[in-house]
Amino acid sequence: MVDKIKVEDLSCYYGKKCVLESLNISVVQNEILSIIGPSNSGKTTFLRTLNRMSDLDSIYSRRGDVYLDSASVFDMDMEELRKRIGMLFAMPISFPMSIYENIVYAPKRLGLIFKKSEQDALVEQSLKDAFLWNEVKDRLKSSAMKMSGGQQQRLCIARILAINPEVILFDEPCSGLDPISTARVEESMVELKRKYTIVLVTNNVKQASRVSDRTAFFLMGKIIEIDTTDKLFVSPKKKQTEDYITGRFG
Template sequence: MKTRNVNVFYSGVQAIMDVSLDLGAKQVLALIGPSGCGKSTFLRCLNRMNDTVLGCEVQGSLSLDGVDISALEPEELRARVGMVFQKPNPFPKSIYDNIAYGPKLHGLVESKTELDEVVEASLRKAGLWEEVCTRLHVPATGLSGGQQQRLCIARAISISPEVILMDEPCSALDPIATSVIEALIMELKENYTIGIVTHSMSQAKRVSDRTAYFHLGKLIEVNPTEEMFEQPQHHLTQGYLKGRFG
């Protein structure tokens, strides 16, 4: 995905200022910065989630595989650019139906057999199949927090997106569940482009290929992650990484 000169306003108040940033194919891009710096707002631009926010206006160029995302129907765009939120949000349905919902909605399967295969494949990719294969028809809300988040990732995968956006996917999880999600992200990048917002600098170091630092709605610096953390170029990035603010 490519973005150029993106500006975002909430009821006339500017939240994102002239941001140009790309998501490379089969890479993980981490967005870091203090609370309220605009990183989640920017992430939500990438699949037009901000369209649902009253009074929000997005300006600039955002494209997916060279096509302006404003030319795509929101449903088509969100099928190609999936999203996993901060708090696990399984549907109040069975584990099976959580995964089956998307493929059925988008007409991606023609038979129950195909649907069964998609459900199993998605749960396997999310590292959840062995834990739930004997209870696919129990409510998903009965899973642990870490399992629910992996279910939400499996649900995103089920419609074969090109990009997966994650908005602080581990903030509500314990360290063990977090490590499982991080290992999953490393596996998923072999097949998907991933953008992740995180408050954890150590998490950004562990899982991302490139890191972008936001400050007060501006993109201050973006570089390969190792370079960013070892030799940050901008004094604001240096201050944040050294814990002077944020």
């Protein structure tokens, strides 16, 4: 068991308000770690700190450190870091261009591929890995905005796979999707775990129990409990955790 990401004594602030307090947590290589908790518990802030999307916010500040393979992410080149840690947002955000263009967009900008044949192969592989290939292989040149929400979300996954990251962050990826699309996305997540390390933030407790290896419960900016998913759901140690997963609050 290798720690892919190690968070040491991390505190985050928006203005003067403390949203995350002295966090210590690790993400193990090739696992799915779920983070559950009510809204405003700091889940998304935590996720956005990992790939430093939070740095864009002018009132955001932090203490503590985050290590990716034992190198601090705050010393890394921002673009290099985000190439290694991909992120999927709550709403599917396809760019207003063709499906094909959506996938080769980032690799082209980052200078990863040049030849047309390489691009074709990459598009096919990424779409296959995201379980989308069969649905769209005949209309790669049509606009991505015409697809359904679930398809768009899987396209976004394919887009991330195309830059071959090491870690993928999922920020409530199914909050806007119907149950069938949700199932497809979850299916691909479990598949992806073989190659990638995954952190999943979700409001859906059942989703966490379905897909993740370990689960952490956040409340008011603190980790209340973290354990293997089986243990956390079957015999939570803390009262608050039990209340939350059984639906008594949140």
